[in-house]
Amino acid sequence: MEHDFYRILKGLKLKVTPKRIAIMEIMAAEKTYMSPDELRSKLKQRFKNIGLPTVYRNLEELAKEGVIIKIIHPDRKLYYFYCHRKEHHHHFVCVSCRRVEDITFCGMEEIKKEVEDGLKGHMVSHMLQVYGFCKNCLIKQVVSQ
Numbered sequence: 001m002e003h004d005f006y007r008i009l010k011g012l013k014l015k016v017t018p019k020r021i022a023i024m025e026i027m028a029a030e031k032t033y034m035s036p037d038e039l040r041s042k043l044k045q046r047f048k049n050i051g052l053p054t055v056y057r058n059l060e061e062l063a064k065e066g067v068i069i070k071i072i073h074p075d076r077k078l079y080y081f082y083c084h085r086k087e088h089h090h091h092f093v094c095v096s097c098r099r100v101e102d103i104t105f106c107g108m109e110e111i112k113k114e115v116e117d118g119l120k121g122h123m124v125s126h127m128l129q130v131y132g133f134c135k136n137c138l139i140k141q142v143v144s145q
């Protein structure tokens with residue numbers, strides 16, 4: 001198996017439940033971001049009566065541990081994405097095909113410098129998500145023109 005979800009949950013000190021395993025399985029297989037409602041439709045095949053609040057609660061718990069990433073989309077809706085990379089990194093989000101890719105370069109040093117030297121403050125954390133069109137979508141655009 002590509003991802004040992006049982007071991008991942010144990011490693012995060014989260015209780016291993018069939019729903020959490022299913023959420024991670026589905027989202028890892030998708031490789032694109034999903035809305036809680038889309039995830040719920042897929043979960044319904046296994047858990048017939050699963051409600052949206054349960055889906056949200058589990059997603060938030062997994063997001064808190066960093067194994068699920070929240071996508072704050074320009075369309076103002078909230079989506080989620082599975083990413084198990086542990087090292088600090090950011091995400092590139094394709095707004096056309098919903099693909100999410102890792103950006104391993106951070107580039108926050110200059111902002112930190114501005115905060116600390118310019119504003120005389122101290123930076124504790126930061127958030128950065130980049131939106132655009134992925135390589136595949138750009139190729140499709142060119143082909144269809």
Ligand SMILES: [Zn+2]
Nearest residue numbers: 094097134137
């Ligand atoms: Zn794309």
Ligand SMILES: [Zn+2]
Nearest residue numbers: 083085089102
């Ligand atoms: Zn990632």
Ligand SMILES: [Zn+2]
Nearest residue numbers: 088089106108
């Ligand atoms: Zn960063």
